[in-house]
Amino acid sequence: MNPKQTQEKEPNLPLERTIKALKDARYQLERYKNQSKEPIAIIGIGCRFPGGASTPEAFWQLLQNGVDTITEVPPDRWPLSKYYDPDPTTPGKIYTRYGAFVEQIREFDASFFGISPKEAIHLDPQHRLLLEVTWEALERSATNPQKLIGTQTGVFIGITSNDYSQNIFTQGPEQIDAYSGLGNGHSIASGRISYILGLKGPCVAVDTACSSSLISTHLACSSLRNQECNLALAGGVHLSISPEITINYCKAKILSVDGRCKTFDAAADGFVRGEGCGMIVLKRLSDALSDQDNILAVIRGSATNQDGNSSGLTVPNGSSQQALIRQALENGGVEPASVSYLEAHGTGTSLGDPIEVEAVGEVFGATHSQQKPLIIGSVKTNIGHLESAAGIAGLMKVVLQLQNRQIAPSLHFHQPNPYINWDKLPVQVSTNIQPWQVNNHSRIAGISSFGASGTNAHVIIEEAPSIVTTQNIIERPVHLLTLSAKTEKALEDLVNSYQSYLETHPELALADVCYTASTGRAHFNHRLGVMASDPTELIDKLLGWKTQSELVGVFSGQPNREVPKIAFLFTGQGSQYINMGRQLYE
Template sequence: MSDVMEKLVRGLSPEKRVNLARMLLRSVGESVPEKKTAEPIAIIGIGCRFPGGVSDADSFWRMLRAGTDAVGEVPPSRWDIDAYYDADPSKPGKMYTRNGAFLEGVDLFDPYFFGIPPRSAVNMDPQHRLLLEVAWEALEHAGIAPQSLAGSKTGVFIGGATGDYTQLIQGKGAESIDASYLTGSLLTFATGRLSHFFDLQGPSLGVDTACSSSLVAVHLACQSLRSGESSLSLVGGVNLILTPQGTITTCKARMLAVDGRCKTFDAAADGYGRGEGCGMVVLKRLSDAQADGDQVLAVIRGTAVNQDGHSSDLTVPNGLAQQAVIRQALADAGLDPKQVGYVEAHGTGTSLGDPIELRALGAVFGEKRDGAAALQVGSVKTNIGHLEYAAGIAGLIKLVLSLKHGEVPAHLHFKRGNPYIPWNELPVEIPTQLAPWTARDGKRVGGVSSFGASGTNAHVVLEEAPEVERKGGAERPRHVLALSARSEKALKELAGRYAKGLGEEVGDACFTANTGRGRFAHRVAVVGRTGEELREELARYASGGGVERGAEGQARKAEEVVLLFTGQGVQHEG
């Protein structure tokens, strides 16, 4: 090889070197096997609890579309902010911010629903409780009756850490600690409890890579599905802020914004705001999801994980590593950077991290983009704060919903660009208003980044769900909607939620409720010709009235069939 050629090859990226080698082999008549792209992974269900009153995917999307800022003052249920606040960052034991993004009702839990003794529930970290609830909700959103997964190769992959609740239990004194303290505190038992409760026999892993934990969990779940190790995966992350110590620590490190808000990419960015939340997605190989007739919300095309290695400091981001992980994810997806229209950025809102991240995006997506529309870049952290261990899954769910609805929500708190970001040189645009997402090459494609303070980086590439030819269902003179719960009170509350959320397209809703939800002893079924008639019956039952068109009852066992519908009438058994 000549010196000129050697220098030329040395200057190429590894990917371009491989392409050059393939070209040379073909030129001499050698056959070159084409690299197979990774099997796409379908996202078929979502469960989430985020700040701002978000309790499911629909309420999350409404909040994002409205451009809601969910940050507020630390609630008294966490700690007395007046006792810990001081504007002087150097004051020992004090925090210089009064704000964060918090969940409501994290102390509420029904242990009997999950077969947990009340004493054990007291010693169980609320993070574990949230994971149980949100996992159940994610499965039902996917149209999967949780009991149907018993004995299956369903994997559990959770980003998180042993939380603040351990400190609260320890503060009650050694006499309050029993055996349930062990299983109720460590992250490993949070994932193990999910597998135990649902009787799942796939891999069950807790992942802690700091802020990138839950997106790394997504990467591991996709690998498990593609290898055949898992047939289905529950993937998510959780983060709760229950004691002041963590906020004091991050204040001493000067990591937090004074107003508790992530002003990502803005000149006023002065740190991140802490946030709470829990998110969960249900994953399945796309081919299996299509064969089973599952709803597909979006498709994961590629994933990648890497590490910063030796940067200037342990917690300082490495722009070259960020570029590399994005390129790896795109290569895994078999996609070109110009096909990507939006990136959900890590975007913590720090004057150092934001410029590094945007420069890395510019280096990857600036290639082959001449004449193309600018890359849209936003961050959900401007709405709900930095959810730390659950940050990646929050960004992923936002991206899934954006793909599903074909819209890009507004990125908040962006008024004047960070002066350390070379805006004129970068092919990026920050969306400050809700806008339509225009497809490129016939498909909407987006990416989501999550970079851990420990140096572990993750990137996931998603594509909008493939179009499905909807076959006309049988015309029914009446629809039957059956619901069940463990108690009459819970059943009335469930009926009330259905009464508010049920639309006019009731066929699919009835099918999912009848086949994709868990079956419990307290049951009600209503019959109606239209969505309005079903809503009337549900609302009447929820408010304490009887069911006129339908029936209610209680089974002796959860598996019993209580209601028999014959023709147009209703017969009540048992």
């Protein structure tokens, strides 16, 4: 054979290896790009907001009805007669009588979380709210908290206030005990959640002032995309328990005299302080779809930046806000034209509102117009400025609007702020409840949260994807509802809750209710099992159990300490066949 021909037939191994390496590198790069931009599913939410909004449903009722939750400062916060003075120059006094407050912050079931009464005395109510709302958010995501032990679940909490510790320390050094530090440290607020639930993922407490909870959400999304955790809990909390910070704000003259956030209005004269707690449960969208979770909304992208050297430490920077929104859109792969609503930071200050609206106009000016405007609003007009929980409150408002396909009204907008160039900006303030119309496009919104520290956050959220169920559903003639609680009284309250919920939502599939109650809830010692063929029968039997009536198919009690053994008995002699017992299993 000709040596030249032999040389031509031999493969060029170095070249082939190089080509293969380039292909592998390109694949890994594309995979990394997709991973770094993967949408994040919101699968559960829980809240405590002013106006008695202790559930997402109650919060939505408040929003769609345009409720103003502002009240005078209640006596369990501080005595108004001691601190109020309409003269803003009076030392040590407060010139406003108002705020938005969460109810029953003294109420806490410490034993439920394994906390002793002595430890609970010095446990900051903010920590208590976080524990309660986190548990509720997990239950609403159909995640059994007991099954999270040892999992890579992350916790990201925005928290800034330390009013409770101030109250303890002002009572004298003799009031300080072994629990005072652990009960009030911000790092412990997030750490206690991980400790009680046995979580092994990242655990972070964030303080960037007003943007803390939305920064926490941004960090949680990044952690999920980086594979640091497989489930994430994100949110924030804020309570105003003592008057010192309010006095400081009054001296800075940043609070509204009449206690209203008049966002975008000519009468805007500052914000009103609000309280609240909100938590969301997050999962990578691919995992949520694979696990068949109930997806409430999807976080497409998020971003954070800093105002830098603006005209003052607490003065907003319009160019930074523009860059922030653009970066969040780019990170989520979302075109500005796709965004139809923006939940503004909107504190209702004569300086901040014009800067924010002008920045929004610059970003969306090329894709929106006065004929096709970007709708804007601010939840602060309903519940005040929740400070470290402000961002999560705005995010939850948007999630509820997406679910209900409606845009809630922004309150106290009567005369447009003359420092905002409304005639040339493609924005419109939502003043009435209105359908969220997008002409067959997906509903997408942005949420802004700007910190007094200069640290900003923006999140892009899209409505949940439409999911078509193709599985063959087995219709069972009878369903079993299993409920449990740590005490008999708690079980009674749980039964009342289920009875009320079933009566309010007759459209729910009984199989779904029973499945979630069995697999998505923790199991405690006081137990109840109810067999029923339809919701009406179930409601009747729940009522019958409460009245102590003897009913067929209703069982209650406490489990034996011994683990029961289960066995199947077959006759043998060749009577077995393939798929025998499969129907029972399914």
